[in-house]
Amino acid sequence: MNYKQTFFKNTKIAYTDTGKGTTVVLLHGFLENSTMWKYLAPILAKKNRVVCIDLLGHGQTDCLGYVHSMEDMADAVHHVLTDLKIRKAIFVGHSMGGYVALAFAELYPEFMKGLVLLNSTSRADSDERIANRTRAIKAVKQNYVAAVRMSIANLFSEENREKLIEQIEWVREEALQTPLQGIIAAQEGMKLRKDREVILHFAPYPIMLILGKKDPVLNYEENVEQVEGTKVQLVTFNDGHMSHLENQAELEKVLVGFLKM
Numbered sequence: 001m002n003y004k005q006t007f008f009k010n011t012k013i014a015y016t017d018t019g020k021g022t023t024v025v026l027l028h029g030f031l032e033n034s035t036m037w038k039y040l041a042p043i044l045a046k047k048n049r050v051v052c053i054d055l056l057g058h059g060q061t062d063c064l065g066y067v068h069s070m071e072d073m074a075d076a077v078h079h080v081l082t083d084l085k086i087r088k089a090i091f092v093g094h095s096m097g098g099y100v101a102l103a104f105a106e107l108y109p110e111f112m113k114g115l116v117l118l119n120s121t122s123r124a125d126s127d128e129r130i131a132n133r134t135r136a137i138k139a140v141k142q143n144y145v146a147a148v149r150m151s152i153a154n155l156f157s158e159e160n161r162e163k164l165i166e167q168i169e170w171v172r173e174e175a176l177q178t179p180l181q182g183i184i185a186a187q188e189g190m191k192l193r194k195d196r197e198v199i200l201h202f203a204p205y206p207i208m209l210i211l212g213k214k215d216p217v218l219n220y221e222e223n224v225e226q227v228e229g230t231k232v233q234l235v236t237f238n239d240g241h242m243s244h245l246e247n248q249a250e251l252e253k254v255l256v257g258f259l260k261m
Helices: 040-044 070-083 096-107 127-142 144-153 158-163 165-175 180-191 197-202 220-225 248-259
Strands: 004-008 011-018 022-027 048-053 089-094 112-118 207-212 233-237
Touching: 004 070, 011 040, 011 070, 022 040, 022 070, 022 096, 040 048, 040 248, 048 070, 070 096, 070 180, 089 096, 089 248, 096 112, 096 180, 096 197, 112 248, 127 144, 127 180, 144 165, 158 165, 197 207, 207 220, 207 248, 233 248
Parallel strands: 022 048, 022 089, 089 112, 112 207, 207 233
Antiparallel strands: 004 011, 011 048
16 A cells, blocks of 8 residues: 555654545554555545545554544544645544544534444443453553454454454454554543444434444444434444455445445
8 A cells, every 4th residue: 555644743644545536534443554445445446535544553653642542543634634635524434443533523523524434333432341441451461462363353253253264364464563552542542432422313414334233342232222313324234343354345335325425
Protein backbone atom coordinates (compact mmCIF):
# COMPACT_ATOMS: atom_id res chain seq x y z
CA MET A 1 0.00 0.00 0.00
CA ASN A 2 1.22 3.47 -0.88
CA TYR A 3 1.28 5.23 2.51
CA LYS A 4 1.39 8.96 3.07
CA GLN A 5 1.98 10.60 6.41
CA THR A 6 1.13 13.66 8.44
CA PHE A 7 1.99 14.72 12.00
CA PHE A 8 -0.59 15.22 14.74
CA LYS A 9 0.71 16.41 18.15
CA ASN A 10 4.23 15.43 16.98
CA THR A 11 2.98 11.91 16.26
CA LYS A 12 3.24 10.32 12.82
CA ILE A 13 -0.13 9.32 11.33
CA ALA A 14 -0.03 7.04 8.27
CA TYR A 15 -2.82 6.82 5.70
CA THR A 16 -3.61 5.97 2.08
CA ASP A 17 -5.67 8.06 -0.32
CA THR A 18 -6.93 6.57 -3.60
CA GLY A 19 -9.69 7.14 -6.16
CA LYS A 20 -12.00 10.07 -6.88
CA GLY A 21 -15.56 10.95 -5.94
CA THR A 22 -17.42 10.87 -2.64
CA THR A 23 -14.91 10.41 0.19
CA VAL A 24 -15.14 7.13 2.10
CA VAL A 25 -13.02 6.86 5.26
CA LEU A 26 -12.17 3.30 6.31
CA LEU A 27 -11.22 2.81 9.96
CA HIS A 28 -9.77 -0.55 11.03
CA GLY A 29 -10.33 -2.39 14.30
CA PHE A 30 -8.15 -3.22 17.31
CA LEU A 31 -4.96 -5.16 16.40
CA GLU A 32 -5.62 -4.37 12.74
CA ASN A 33 -4.33 -1.68 10.37
CA SER A 34 -5.19 -0.33 6.92
CA THR A 35 -4.12 -3.60 5.25
CA MET A 36 -7.41 -5.13 6.50
CA TRP A 37 -9.10 -3.19 3.67
CA LYS A 38 -6.84 -4.61 0.94
CA TYR A 39 -9.73 -6.42 -0.82
CA LEU A 40 -12.41 -3.81 -0.23
CA ALA A 41 -10.60 -0.49 -0.78
CA PRO A 42 -9.78 -1.06 -4.51
CA ILE A 43 -13.42 -1.98 -5.21
CA LEU A 44 -14.77 1.12 -3.45
CA ALA A 45 -12.08 3.32 -5.05
CA LYS A 46 -13.47 2.60 -8.55
CA LYS A 47 -16.19 5.20 -7.92
CA ASN A 48 -15.14 6.93 -4.68
CA ARG A 49 -12.20 8.58 -2.99
CA VAL A 50 -11.08 6.09 -0.34
CA VAL A 51 -8.98 7.18 2.65
CA CYS A 52 -7.66 4.42 4.96
CA ILE A 53 -6.11 5.63 8.21
CA ASP A 54 -3.87 3.70 10.59
CA LEU A 55 -5.24 4.58 14.03
CA LEU A 56 -3.00 5.57 16.96
CA GLY A 57 -0.52 2.85 17.94
CA HIS A 58 -1.51 0.61 15.01
CA GLY A 59 0.07 -0.11 11.62
CA GLN A 60 2.51 2.62 10.63
CA THR A 61 1.02 5.24 12.98
CA ASP A 62 2.96 5.96 16.16
CA CYS A 63 1.69 5.94 19.74
CA LEU A 64 0.54 9.25 21.21
CA GLY A 65 0.48 8.20 24.88
CA TYR A 66 -0.36 5.43 27.31
CA VAL A 67 -4.12 5.78 26.84
CA HIS A 68 -5.55 6.32 23.37
CA SER A 69 -9.13 7.44 23.94
CA MET A 70 -11.63 7.13 21.10
CA GLU A 71 -11.67 10.96 21.09
CA ASP A 72 -7.86 11.07 20.63
CA MET A 73 -8.19 8.74 17.68
CA ALA A 74 -11.08 10.77 16.24
CA ASP A 75 -8.98 13.95 16.56
CA ALA A 76 -6.16 12.26 14.61
CA VAL A 77 -8.65 11.26 11.88
CA HIS A 78 -9.94 14.84 11.78
CA HIS A 79 -6.36 16.08 11.37
CA VAL A 80 -5.83 13.82 8.32
CA LEU A 81 -9.09 14.93 6.69
CA THR A 82 -8.33 18.62 7.34
CA ASP A 83 -4.87 18.10 5.82
CA LEU A 84 -6.54 16.61 2.73
CA LYS A 85 -9.13 19.45 2.63
CA ILE A 86 -11.96 16.91 2.91
CA ARG A 87 -15.15 18.47 4.29
CA LYS A 88 -17.61 15.57 4.21
CA ALA A 89 -17.22 11.81 4.18
CA ILE A 90 -18.94 8.50 4.69
CA PHE A 91 -17.26 6.57 7.50
CA VAL A 92 -16.94 2.78 7.68
CA GLY A 93 -15.55 1.58 11.01
CA HIS A 94 -14.75 -2.03 11.88
CA SER A 95 -15.13 -2.86 15.59
CA MET A 96 -12.87 -0.30 17.38
CA GLY A 97 -12.93 1.72 14.14
CA GLY A 98 -16.69 2.00 14.65
CA TYR A 99 -16.14 3.38 18.17
CA VAL A 100 -13.74 5.95 16.67
CA ALA A 101 -16.24 6.84 13.92
CA LEU A 102 -18.94 7.43 16.57
CA ALA A 103 -16.59 9.63 18.62
CA PHE A 104 -15.80 11.53 15.40
CA ALA A 105 -19.54 11.90 14.63
CA GLU A 106 -20.07 13.44 18.07
CA LEU A 107 -17.07 15.79 17.86
CA TYR A 108 -17.34 16.77 14.18
CA PRO A 109 -20.96 16.23 13.06
CA GLU A 110 -20.56 18.63 10.13
CA PHE A 111 -18.16 16.16 8.44
CA MET A 112 -20.67 13.29 8.44
CA LYS A 113 -22.31 12.17 5.21
CA GLY A 114 -23.03 8.60 6.33
CA LEU A 115 -21.88 5.96 8.82
CA VAL A 116 -21.41 2.20 8.63
CA LEU A 117 -20.71 0.32 11.87
CA LEU A 118 -19.16 -2.99 10.86
CA ASN A 119 -19.16 -5.62 13.64
CA SER A 120 -19.32 -2.71 16.08
CA THR A 121 -21.61 -1.16 18.67
CA SER A 122 -22.65 2.29 19.87
CA ARG A 123 -22.80 1.09 23.47
CA ALA A 124 -20.14 1.48 26.15
CA ASP A 125 -18.35 -1.55 27.58
CA SER A 126 -20.25 -3.57 30.18
CA ASP A 127 -18.52 -4.29 33.50
CA GLU A 128 -17.75 -7.77 32.19
CA ARG A 129 -16.12 -6.39 29.02
CA ILE A 130 -14.04 -3.95 31.08
CA ALA A 131 -12.86 -6.85 33.27
CA ASN A 132 -12.01 -8.86 30.13
CA ARG A 133 -9.94 -5.99 28.76
CA THR A 134 -8.05 -5.67 32.06
CA ARG A 135 -7.28 -9.41 31.91
CA ALA A 136 -6.21 -9.10 28.26
CA ILE A 137 -3.79 -6.27 29.15
CA LYS A 138 -2.25 -8.46 31.87
CA ALA A 139 -1.96 -11.42 29.47
CA VAL A 140 -0.31 -9.42 26.69
CA LYS A 141 2.24 -8.00 29.17
CA GLN A 142 3.09 -11.53 30.30
CA ASN A 143 3.26 -13.24 26.89
CA TYR A 144 2.77 -10.86 23.99
CA VAL A 145 2.88 -13.38 21.11
CA ALA A 146 0.62 -16.00 22.72
CA ALA A 147 -1.97 -13.42 23.81
CA VAL A 148 -2.15 -11.78 20.35
CA ARG A 149 -2.31 -15.10 18.50
CA MET A 150 -5.12 -16.39 20.68
CA SER A 151 -7.18 -13.21 20.53
CA ILE A 152 -7.18 -13.26 16.70
CA ALA A 153 -8.58 -16.80 16.37
CA ASN A 154 -11.35 -15.86 18.81
CA LEU A 155 -12.69 -13.23 16.39
CA PHE A 156 -13.87 -15.77 13.80
CA SER A 157 -16.91 -18.03 14.03
CA GLU A 158 -15.96 -21.55 15.13
CA GLU A 159 -16.51 -23.22 11.74
CA ASN A 160 -14.42 -20.55 9.98
CA ARG A 161 -11.44 -21.18 12.25
CA GLU A 162 -10.93 -24.38 10.22
CA LYS A 163 -11.91 -22.98 6.80
CA LEU A 164 -9.98 -19.71 6.86
CA ILE A 165 -6.62 -20.86 8.26
CA GLU A 166 -4.58 -18.81 5.76
CA GLN A 167 -6.56 -15.61 6.31
CA ILE A 168 -6.35 -16.03 10.10
CA GLU A 169 -2.58 -16.46 9.87
CA TRP A 170 -2.33 -13.28 7.78
CA VAL A 171 -4.43 -11.32 10.33
CA ARG A 172 -2.14 -12.65 13.08
CA GLU A 173 1.00 -11.56 11.26
CA GLU A 174 -0.41 -8.03 10.91
CA ALA A 175 -1.58 -8.01 14.55
CA LEU A 176 1.89 -9.01 15.77
CA GLN A 177 3.28 -5.80 14.26
CA THR A 178 1.21 -3.77 16.76
CA PRO A 179 3.50 -2.50 19.53
CA LEU A 180 2.73 -3.45 23.13
CA GLN A 181 2.11 0.22 24.02
CA GLY A 182 -0.38 0.51 21.12
CA ILE A 183 -2.29 -2.56 22.35
CA ILE A 184 -2.50 -1.41 25.97
CA ALA A 185 -3.36 2.22 25.06
CA ALA A 186 -6.22 1.09 22.79
CA GLN A 187 -7.62 -1.31 25.40
CA GLU A 188 -7.50 1.44 28.04
CA GLY A 189 -9.21 3.82 25.61
CA MET A 190 -11.98 1.33 24.78
CA LYS A 191 -12.63 0.73 28.50
CA LEU A 192 -13.27 4.46 28.97
CA ARG A 193 -15.49 5.05 25.98
CA LYS A 194 -18.92 6.64 26.26
CA ASP A 195 -22.27 5.21 25.23
CA ARG A 196 -23.20 6.89 21.93
CA GLU A 197 -26.47 5.13 21.13
CA VAL A 198 -28.17 8.53 20.87
CA ILE A 199 -26.40 9.06 17.52
CA LEU A 200 -28.25 6.05 16.06
CA HIS A 201 -31.56 7.62 17.05
CA PHE A 202 -31.05 11.23 15.99
CA ALA A 203 -28.33 11.51 13.32
CA PRO A 204 -29.60 13.25 10.16
CA TYR A 205 -27.48 11.08 7.80
CA PRO A 206 -27.91 7.41 6.75
CA ILE A 207 -26.48 4.79 9.12
CA MET A 208 -25.99 1.07 8.61
CA LEU A 209 -25.17 -1.51 11.29
CA ILE A 210 -23.62 -4.77 10.08
CA LEU A 211 -23.56 -7.65 12.56
CA GLY A 212 -22.45 -11.28 12.50
CA LYS A 213 -24.94 -13.80 13.92
CA LYS A 214 -22.11 -15.89 15.38
CA ASP A 215 -19.90 -12.99 16.48
CA PRO A 216 -17.91 -14.29 19.48
CA VAL A 217 -17.15 -10.72 20.62
CA LEU A 218 -20.46 -8.85 20.25
CA ASN A 219 -23.65 -10.61 21.31
CA TYR A 220 -25.97 -10.46 18.30
CA GLU A 221 -29.31 -10.19 20.16
CA GLU A 222 -28.06 -7.46 22.50
CA ASN A 223 -26.68 -5.40 19.62
CA VAL A 224 -29.83 -5.63 17.51
CA GLU A 225 -31.67 -3.93 20.40
CA GLN A 226 -29.78 -0.66 19.89
CA VAL A 227 -31.35 -0.05 16.45
CA GLU A 228 -34.94 -0.89 17.36
CA GLY A 229 -37.16 2.12 16.69
CA THR A 230 -34.47 3.84 14.60
CA LYS A 231 -33.99 4.38 10.86
CA VAL A 232 -30.68 2.52 10.98
CA GLN A 233 -30.41 -0.11 8.26
CA LEU A 234 -29.54 -3.47 9.86
CA VAL A 235 -27.59 -6.05 7.85
CA THR A 236 -26.97 -9.49 9.31
CA PHE A 237 -24.32 -11.94 8.12
CA ASN A 238 -24.17 -15.54 9.25
CA ASP A 239 -20.63 -15.58 10.61
CA GLY A 240 -18.31 -13.96 13.15
CA HIS A 241 -16.61 -10.66 13.95
CA MET A 242 -14.49 -10.50 10.78
CA SER A 243 -17.11 -9.86 8.10
CA HIS A 244 -14.52 -8.41 5.68
CA LEU A 245 -12.98 -11.90 5.49
CA GLU A 246 -15.81 -14.23 6.54
CA ASN A 247 -18.47 -12.59 4.32
CA GLN A 248 -16.29 -10.76 1.83
CA ALA A 249 -18.51 -10.86 -1.29
CA GLU A 250 -21.72 -9.99 0.60
CA LEU A 251 -20.00 -7.11 2.40
CA GLU A 252 -18.71 -5.63 -0.87
CA LYS A 253 -22.22 -5.71 -2.33
CA VAL A 254 -23.82 -4.15 0.75
CA LEU A 255 -21.28 -1.30 0.98
CA VAL A 256 -21.42 -0.50 -2.75
CA GLY A 257 -25.21 -0.28 -2.36
CA PHE A 258 -24.93 1.98 0.71
CA LEU A 259 -22.56 4.35 -1.10
CA LYS A 260 -25.09 4.83 -3.90
CA MET A 261 -27.70 6.18 -1.43
